[in-house]
Amino acid sequence: GKGFDNLIRVWGTVSPKFPDWKLQIAGNGKEENFEFLRNIAKDNDVEHSVEFLGFQCQLDQLLQQKSIFVLSSRYEGFGMVLLEAISQGCAAVSYDLIAGPNEIITHNKSGLLVENQNIKEMEKALILLMSDEQLRTKLVEGGLKEAERFSVDKIMDKWEALFKRAIKK
DSSP states (O other): OOOHHHHHHHHHHHGGGOTTOOEEEEOOOOHHHHHHHHHHHHHTTOTTTEEEEEOOTTHHHHHHTOSEEEEOOSSOSSOHHHHHHHHTTOEEEEEEOSSSHHHHOOBTTTBEEEETTOHHHHHHHHHHHHHOHHHHHHHHHHHHHHHHTTSHHHHHHHHHHHHHHHHHO
16 A cells, blocks of 8 residues: 555666665565565566565654655555654645645645646656755645644644534533
8 A cells, every 4th residue: 555666666767867775665564565566666667666664653754764655555545654754844735636746745835746646756756856955845835834724732632622612512
């Protein structure tokens, strides 16, 4: 469901244009899944620029060191990891899934949204983002503002207002 297979295929096209960039995949799973992904990396000549990081409990620290975050899932709930990525200063690219990403990021303001599972569009979005530092900076700034909407204080205020309305009824 995470779409890492297609992301590696996208990377096969994008990577030759950006030889000093690496694709790092975080997450745990069965060894045979990693084997499957490693084979796709080999088939696409990118096994040297794809790193499998495994499970990362210090995800926030990991994200602070990265410049772009890609949500490649075929389906996703709310997308907490996307929210975490923009709040840690990553420029985000995500497939525009039915729910989640478009509630968190606004296309071209706080991230890039790509038609769901459209690999060609994802390639274009990544190439654009990787080659345009100003765009990355703009999306990071927009993303940090966007993430504030989900801060604990703001959420608590909304709940409080909701309860007050419920009590009045």
